[in-house]
Amino acid sequence: MNQSKDKAFILKFSGIILGFIVLTVVLVFVARSMQGEPDSDANPSQVFLEEKRIQPVSNVRVGAEGMAALAEAQAVSAPAATAGGGEIDGEQVYNGLCQTCHSMGVAGAPIPGSEPMAQRFSEKGLDTLVSSVINGLNVMPPRGGNPALSDDEIRAAVEFMLN
Ligand code: HEC
Numbered sequence: 001m002n003q004s005k006d007k008a009f010i011l012k013f014s015g016i017i018l019g020f021i022v023l024t025v026v027l028v029f030v031a032r033s034m035q036g037e038p039d040s041d042a043n044p045s046q047v048f049l050e051e052k053r054i055q056p057v058s059n060v061r062v063g064a065e066g067m068a069a070l071a072e073a074q075a076v077s078a079p080a081a082t083a084g085g086g087e088i089d090g091e092q093v094y095n096g097l098c099q100t101c102h103s104m105g106v107a108g109a110p111i112p113g114s115e116p117m118a119q120r121f122s123e124k125g126l127d128t129l130v131s132s133v134i135n136g137l138n139v140m141p142p143r144g145g146n147p148a149l150s151d152d153e154i155r156a157a158v159e160f161m162l163n
Contacts, residue, residue, distance in 0.1 A: 088150075088152055088153050088156040089156070090153075090155075090156030090157045090158075090159050090160030090161075091160050093149065093153050093154070093156060093157040093160070094112075094157045094160050094161060097144050097145065097146050097149070097157075098144050098157055098161070101139075101140070101144075102161065106139075107139040108139070109139070109140065112160075112161040112162070117161065117162070121162055126155075126158065126159070126162070129158050129162075130151070130154055130155045130158050133154050133157075133158060134151060134154055144157075
């Protein structure tokens with residue numbers, strides 16, 4: 001008696017659940033047909049940003065376009081290279097690189113204005129000190145680690161350190 005009641009209940013109940021499942025699926029399809037396929041490419045600003053994100057880090061440009069880009073880059077960087085009316089600023093070179101070791105005496109780097117610095121100068125002379133920097137000396141890498149520095153820039157920095 002009880003068992004047949006249970007059976008009837010389970011049957012009814014599974015029927016209801018099945019009905020809900022069918023309803024869910026139907027609603028999903030209805031909702032989809034109402035909205036249409038999402039189309040992210042339709043947004044122009046998003047397209048722009050996406051293209052920007054996948055650009056190569058650096059572009060190789062050749063021919064006339066490359067020459068124009070080169071001229072533009074040189075025009076932009078030229079004033080910086082000749083700052084101070086073409087005069088090389090030893091202080092600027094020193095502050096930009098050399099002071100990282102020489103202001104604190106890292107690894108025995110002679111500190112400007114100190115006794116060891118003056119001693120090296122009186123023993124070796126300016127030219128030798130300059131060539132030490134150009135060629136590197138023990139811990140100090142050639143040109144203080146910046147191969148882009150010219151001999152004149154190195155000399156100006158050394159002169160600044162001795163003043
Ligand atoms: C990585 C640290 C470091 C940097 C950067 C560095 N130096 Fe040095 N420098 C040293 C050390 C260390 C010595 C001492 C080397 C020795 O005598 O063993 C030294 C020595 C020198 C000397 C004395 C050379 C000699 O013959 O006795 C001069 C002059 C000098 N540096 C100038 C410079 C200038 C100018 C720059 C920047 C262009 C520079 N250094 C950048 C670490 C550095």
